[in-house]
Structures are given as C-alpha cells and as structure tokens.
Amino acid sequence: MNRWKNFNKGIFRENAVFVLFLGLCPTLGVTTSVINGVGMGLATTFVLLMSNIVVTLVKNFIPDKVRIPSFIVIIASFVTIVELLMQAYLPGLFDELGLFIPLIVVNCLVLGRAEAFASKNTFVSSVVDGLGMGLGFTMALFFLGGVREILGSGSFLGFKFIPGDGILLFILAPGAFIALGYLIMIMNKINKKTA
Amino acid sequence: MNYIIIIISAIFVNNIVLAKFLGVCPFIGVSNRVETAIGMTGAVTFVMVIATIVTYLLQHYILIPFGISFMQTITFILVIAALVQMVEIVLKKASPVLYQALGIFLPLITTNCAILGVAILAVQNDYNLIESVVFSIANAIGFGMALLLISGIREQLKLVDVPEPMKGVPIAFIVAGLLAMAFMGFTGIV
Amino acid sequence: MAKKEPAFANMVFTLFVITLAASTALGFVYEFTKTPIAAAKQAAKMKAINEVLPEFNNLPNEEVYKIAIDNDTLYFYPARENNRLVGTAIETFTNKGFSGNIKLMVGILPDGSINDIVVLGHKETPGLGDKMSKSKSDFSLQFQGVNPENFDLSVKNDGGDVDAITASTISSRAYCDAVNRAYNAYLKGGKK
Numbered sequence: 044m045n046r047w048k049n050f051n052k053g054i055f056r057e058n059a060v061f062v063l064f065l066g067l068c069p070t071l072g073v074t075t076s077v078i079n080g081v082g083m084g085l086a087t088t089f090v091l092l093m094s095n096i097v098v099t100l101v102k103n104f105i106p107d108k109v110r111i112p113s114f115i116v117i118i119a120s121f122v123t124i125v126e127l128l129m130q131a132y133l134p135g136l137f138d139e140l141g142l143f144i145p146l147i148v149v150n151c152l153v154l155g156r157a158e159a160f161a162s163k164n165t166f167v168s169s170v171v172d173g174l175g176m177g178l179g180f181t182m183a184l185f186f187l188g189g190v191r192e193i194l195g196s197g198s199f200l201g202f203k204f205i206p207g208d209g210i211l212l213f214i215l216a217p218g219a220f221i222a223l224g225y226l227i228m229i230m231n232k233i234n235k236k237t238a
Numbered sequence: 239m240n241y242i243i244i245i246i247s248a249i250f251v252n253n254i255v256l257a258k259f260l261g262v263c264p265f266i267g268v269s270n271r272v273e274t275a276i277g278m279t280g281a282v283t284f285v286m287v288i289a290t291i292v293t294y295l296l297q298h299y300i301l302i303p304f305g306i307s308f309m310q311t312i313t314f315i316l317v318i319a320a321l322v323q324m325v326e327i328v329l330k331k332a333s334p335v336l337y338q339a340l341g342i343f344l345p346l347i348t349t350n351c352a353i354l355g356v357a358i359l360a361v362q363n364d365y366n367l368i369e370s371v372v373f374s375i376a377n378a379i380g381f382g383m384a385l386l387l388i389s390g391i392r393e394q395l396k397l398v399d400v401p402e403p404m405k406g407v408p409i410a411f412i413v414a415g416l417l418a419m420a421f422m423g424f425t426g427i428v
Numbered sequence: 429m430a431k432k433e434p435a436f437a438n439m440v441f442t443l444f445v446i447t448l449a450a451s452t453a454l455g456f457v458y459e460f461t462k463t464p465i466a467a468a469k470q471a472a473k474m475k476a477i478n479e480v481l482p483e484f485n486n487l488p489n490e491e492v493y494k495i496a497i498d499n500d501t502l503y504f505y506p507a508r509e510n511n512r513l514v515g516t517a518i519e520t521f522t523n524k525g526f527s528g529n530i531k532l533m534v535g536i537l538p539d540g541s542i543n544d545i546v547v548l549g550h551k552e553t554p555g556l557g558d559k560m561s562k563s564k565s566d567f568s569l570q571f572q573g574v575n576p577e578n579f580d581l582s583v584k585n586d587g588g589d590v591d592a593i594t595a596s597t598i599s600s601r602a603y604c605d606a607v608n609r610a611y612n613a614y615l616k617g618g619k620k
Contacts, residue, residue, distance in 0.1 A: 064266060064407060068351045072259035075554040101446075109439045113446050115319055115348075119312035120450040124457050127308060131464035134472060138549060145311040145358060149351040151263055195555065214555030216257050217418040224404075224411030231403040252527055257553075308458050312450065363528055425595075 049168055053175030059152045060183035060223075061230035066152040069143045070184055071219040077200050080188025081181060082136045083143060086129070088177025090121045091153050095173035097121075098161040114157045115148070122148045152180060183226075190222045241372050244365075248376035250424035254352055255384040256417055261352030265385060266410055268343070275389035279382035281343040283375070285325060286353050289318050290374035293357040294367055314357050319348045352381055387417060472548070473519070473533075480535025480544040481507045481515040488517060497613040504613075513538050519548070520610035524602040527551045530560070532603070534610040541575040544568075545607065557599030567593050567600070576611045 059065045066087070074080040097117050105113050126144050129137040137144065147153065156176055161169040192198055195213035197205030212218040254260045261282070268274045293314050301307050326344045329337040347353060356377045360370040391413050400409050470489070477488055484507035494501050505517040515538065521531045531548040545568050547561045559565035570591055581604045582588030585597060592600035 065263070067262040067266060068259050068355075071262055105442055105446075106435065106439045109443050111348075112316070112319055112443060115315055116312065116443075116446050116450050119315050120454055123308060123311050123454050126311065127457050127461040127465070131461040131468055134465075134468040141551065142355060142358060142362075145314075146260075146351045146355060148311055148315050149349045149354050151349045154349055211555050212419075215418075215422065215553065216259070217415040217422065219259070220411045220415030220418055224408045224415065227411065228403045228408040231408065235403070309451070309454065312454070364523075425598075 046168075046171055050171050050175040053172065053177070053179040054182060055179070056234070057176075057179075058183060058230065059176055059180045060187075061227050062234070063152075063155075065155060066150040066180060067223075069146060069150060070180075070187060071216075071223060072143050073140050074184055074188040074191055074219065075195070075214050076192045077185060077188040079136070079139050080184035082133075083140055084177070084181025084184040086125050086140075086144065087147055087150060087153070087180055088174070090118065090125060090147050091156060091177045091180075092170065092173035093121045094118045094153060094157050095161040095169045096166070098157045099164065099166050099169040102162045110162065111154075111158070114154060114162075118153050118157065119148045152176065186226060187219075187223055190226065191218060194218070194222075241369070244369060244372050245376040248373060249380040249383065250421065253380045253384055253418075253421050254356070254377045255381055256414065256421045258355070260355040261350055261381055264346065264350055264352075265381075265388065265414070266407060268346075269385055269389040269392055269410065272386065272389045272393060274343075275382075275385045277339050278343045278346075279378070279385055281340040281347055282350065282352065282381055283378035284340070285318070285322060285344075285347050286356055286378045286381075287371065287374045288325070289321055289353050290357050290360050290370050291367070292317050292321065294360060294365075294370045297361050310358070310361075314354055315348075318353055318357070322348050352377070384417070388414060391417075476533035476546045476548055477505050477507070477517040477535075479546050480517050480533050482509075482537075482543065484509050484514050486511075495613045495616060497609065497616060500609070502610060502613045515543055516614065518610040518614060520606045520613075522602045522606035522609065524598075524605050525550060525552060526557050526596070526598045526602070527553065530599075530602055530606055532606045532610070534607055536611070536614055539575070540577060540614075541573060542571050542607070542611075543573070545571050552596070552599050556596045557593070559593045559596065560599060560603050565593065567591075567603075571607065576608075581608045581611065 053059070057063055060067065060070050069083050069087070073083045094114070094117050098114060101113075122145060125147070126137075129144065156172060160172045164172070189199065191213045195209050195211060195218060197203060197207065197209035210218075213222060248254065252258060255262060255265050264278055264282075268278045296313055296317065297307075297310065301310060301313065322344055326337075329340065356374050360373050363373075365373055388410065392410060395409060395413070404412075474489065486508040488505035488507045491506050493504050493506075495504060503519040505519070506513060507515050507517065516536050518534045518536065519531070520534055521529055523529050528551040530550040530552070532545055533548055534545050535543040537543050547568075550558065550560065552558050552560065559567055562568050580588035581590065583590045583592040583597060583600050583604060585592065586601070588604070590600065590604055
C-alpha cells in the first residue's frame with residue numbers, strides 16, 4: 044500500500060472519531076478545552092504507536108487463541124507508563140484528564156488497530172498506521188476542544204478574547220454531544236464531496 | 239440514607255453516559271433498536287456488578303497491601319477481560335436461553351469503558367464493599383435507562399425526514415445532547 | 429487431546445512471558461518515576477502554601493503537625509518569618525462535593541482571619557463547580573480577609589454569608605464545609 048495513503052486514511056477517510064465512531068468517551072469527556080483535547084490525543088497516539096510497534100514485532104510468537112488477552116496486556120502496560128510519566132512531568136494535565144487516562148486502555152481505537160492492522164501488517168506500515176490514526180484522533184479532539192472552548196468560555200488555548208462567561212452549555216455535557224453531532228455532519232458532507 | 243444518595247446520584251444526577259461520558263460507544267453503536275438495547279443493558283449489568291466486586295477485593299487485598307497500586311489499570315482490565323470470557327463460557331453451559339440473548343454483546347463489553355470506569359470510580363470514591371455494589375448496580379441502571387431512552391427515540395427518528403448529512407449518528411448525538419440537557423434538570427435533587 | 433496439549437502449554441507460556449515482560453517494564457518505569465512524582469506533588473503543595481500565606485522564610489513542610497477532628501486528620505503547615513508565626517496553612521478536604529472529594533489549602537493568619545484559599549484537587553463539573561478554582565472565577569476571593577468569628581461560613585441559601593457559585597450550590601456548600609473543618613481544627617489548638 045502507498046505509504047502516504049496509509050498515513051492520511053487515519054486523518055480523513057477512516058478518521059477514528061468522525062467516521063469510525065471509535066474512542067468517543069474520551070473525545071467527549073476531556074474536550075472542555077483545546078489543551079486538554081490535544082493532551083489526550085497525544086497520550087492516545089503514544090499508546091497507539093507503541094502498542095502497534097510491539098504487536099507487529101511479536102505477532103508471530105503469539106498463538107491465535109490468546110491474541111486478544113496478550114494485546115490487552117501490551118496496551119495496558121503502555122497506558123500505565125503514560126499514567127506514571129504524566130503524573131511525574133505533567134501533573135497539572137494529569138489532574139485535568141483524570142479518569143480518562145487509565146481509560147485509554149479501553150479505547151476501542153487502540154485495540155482495534157492492534158487487532159485489525161498491526162497483527163497483519165509489516166513493521167513500517169504499522170508505525171505509519173499508528174501515527175496516522177493517532178494524529179487523526181488528536182485532530183478530532185483539537186476541533187471539538189476548539190469549538191467547545193471558543194463557544195463555551197470565549198477563549199482559545201486559554202487566551203480569552205471575549206469577556207464574560209460564554210455559552211456555558213458548550214462546556215457542559217449536552218454541548219459536547221451537540222457540538223460533536225454537528226462536526227460529524229460537516230465531516231460527512233466533506234467526505235461525500237471528495238469521494 | 240447514604241445508599242439512596244449513591245443510587246439517585248448515579249442514575250439521574252451524574253448519569254454515567256449523559257454526564258460522565260462513559261460507555262458512549264455502545265450508547266451510539268447499539269441504540270438503533272430497543273431490543274438490542276435491552277440485551278446490551280442486561281449484559282453490562284451482569285458484568286459491571288461482578289467486575290466491581292472482584293476489582294474491589296483485588297484492590298484492597300492485593301494491590302494496596304503489596305504497594306503495587308500502580309498496577310491498577312493493567313490488573314483491572316485483565317480481570318474484566320477474563321470475567322467476560324468466563325461469563326460467556328458459564329452462560330453457554332448453564333443458560334443457553336440467556337446466552338442467546340446476551341451472547342453477541344459479551345465480546346463488546348471488554349472494551350466498554352463504563353465497566354472499567356465504574357470499577358476505578360468505586361475505588362477512587364473510597365466506597366466500602368456494599369457501597370461499591372450499590373454504586374455499580376445504580377450505574378448499570380443509569381446506563382440502561384440512557385440506552386433505552388435513546389434507542390426509543392432513534393426508532394421514532396427513522397420515520398422522520400432528517401437532512402441527508404445529519405442522518406444516523408450525527409442526529410443521534412444531537413438527541414443525546416437534548417437528553418443530557420433534560421438530565422441536568424435533576425441536578426438539585428441530592 | 430494429546431495433540432492439543434503442547435498448544436495449550438504454548439498459550440500459557442506465551443501469556444506468562446508477556447505478563448512477566450509487562451510487569452518488569454512497569455516496575456522499572458515505576459521506580460524511575462517515583463521520585464519525580466513525589467517531587468511534583470510536593471511542589472504543588474508548596475506552591476499552594478506560598479499562595480495562601482504572607483511571606484515567610486522557614487520550611488513549613490518540615491514543621492508539619494496533625495490535628496484530629498471528627499474522625500479525620502488535617503495537616504497544618506506553620507509559616508514563620510524570623511521565628512515569628514505569620515500564618516498557618518491547613519490542608520483540608522470535604523467529601524460532600526458534587527462528584528467526590530475536594531481538597532483545599534486554607535491560609536489562616538495568627539489573628540484567626542482567612543488570608544487566602546486555593547483548591548488542591550477536585551472532580552467537580554467543568555464549567556460549573558470548577559469555578560471554585562481561582563483561575564476560573566472570583567468565588568474564592570470573597571473569603572480573603574474575613575474572620576469566621578463574624579462571618580458565617582455557609583452559603584446564603586442556608587442563611588450564611590457566602591455567595592454561592594451560580595448553579596453550583598452543592599459545590600459551594602462543600603467548599604464551605606472544607607473551610608469550616610479547617611477553621612474548627614484551628615480553634616481546637618491548631619495555632620502553634
């Protein structure tokens with residue numbers, strides 16, 4: 044497969060959030076601001092990339108029947124590593140993301156890629172796939188975080204450009220669902236045009 | 239009294255799907271029809287309660303005494319994965335009828351973040367064993383209620399003329415947003 | 429059956445090796461991050477103490493003492509400038525928050541008035557309860573300089589003197605509960 048195509052499929056045609064509807068919980072849960080969304084996206088990208096790498100390296104040694112449990116152990120290890128590193132070096136972000144950091148382990152996106160792609164493909168294409176999928180996921184969180192922060196607090200990346208409270212609804216739970224609904228609709232429209 | 243607060247808070251005020259965003263994937267994925275929503279709810283309730291009990295015991299009798307709480311994520315997810323397998327095998331033997339109803343949902347449950355989320359939250363909130371059980375049952379009910387509500391609405395939505403790019407998932411999210419708004423009305427009751 | 433056995437052993441062996449490798453790696457990372465994590469927590473605490481108290485030149489965390497109140501224990505950090513007490517930072521908490529525990533650092537001056545309060549940790553709803561943080565709204569400023577002796581530390585709905593955060597009475601109530609706990613412990617002999 045063409046490398047570039049393999050990379051950018053994760054960003055557009057097979058975008059985890061907008062097209063495949065995977066990893067929705069953290070997508071909705073942490074995107075009250077751009078920084079949180081991107082932080083979560085990068086943490087997930089790291090786990091995705093590392094687990095893809097390890098899975099593609101060990102795939103030939105793992106009997107088929109214990110494939111899934113083995114993948115889960117590999118993914119959970121990297122999630123714990125992210126948890127510990129964040130606690131040590133980014134304690135502020137760790138507090139903000141809270142519960143959603145350990146929950147990366149049940150992000151269907153990560154297990155899905157390990158199972159559907161890395162366990163069947165070569166090292167290089169698994170790396171490219173992990174990076175593409177991870178960046179696509181990060182991008183989705185960036186957009187949703189951006190929309191919610193701009194509308195909800197009148198600021199972007201913590202920089203306030205509209206005085207006052209903003210439309211509080213978009214910071215709260217209902218706004219998350221509604222904003223994501225509209226973003227998916229826009230993505231549907233774009234994908235239909237390019238297809 | 240304490241239990242009642244846990245129950246009402248978990249079902250209405252801090253609804254696991256509509257306020258905490260846990261279990262959103264099945265919430266959108268299997269909410270097309272009321273029937274599948276009921277099956278999923280049954281399977282989730284079953285696994286959530288057992289998983290919370292087992293992870294509670296593990297946390298308090300193994301992880302904490304040995305000072306390896308940092309292994310929490312990895313142990314909990316393994317326990318849940320193993321439990322799901324076990325429930326599947328036991329159900330297949332013991333109750334083929336139930337297995338028929340819940341079977342196809344069981345594999346999906348390992349990666350349902352509501353299960354792991356509730357197990358971790360019960361530990362984080364310092365609940366004792368009974369409180370944890372009550373907490374998990376209440377959350378399962380909250381999950382089921384949200385799922386039933388939205389699947390009922392989505393069945394009706396099929397008869398409505400929705401704009402083309404809005405069809406399917408986008409409109410489901412908008413509906414979920416409205417439901418979440420309605421649930422915010424419960425905020426004052428605890 | 430005999431044919432399946434090696435496969436079964438193989439499966440068990442594979443899983444064993446993977447979990448062993450995983451836990452070894454985790455143990456290593458845990459040891460490696462243990463000190464930085466402790467340091468980060470300590471730094472956050474010191475930053476809070478600095479924020480809620482006037483200038484001091486001792487090391488409050490080395491003179492920390494505990495006061496027991498209502499079955500709980502609060503930690504007290506006395507701050508001194510040239511051996512004269514200039515204030516006490518109290519690490520307090522409440523479990524009456526909207527979604528779990530709230531931890532505060534309350535700075536009390538020797539005359540018993542509140543100097544300042546910062547939030548150490550909370551799980552309140554973003555956009556509502558999280559306005560208790562100083563960076564998000566001016567809610568906590570109303571506590572600056574008041575003396576709980578003539579300032580009722582409960583929200584106006586309950587007949588007190590505190591302006592609650594709009595739409596977050598529960599969080600505001602919990603906040604007051606934590607401050608009250610700190611003040612009561614302080615009265616109980618926390619001033620040293």
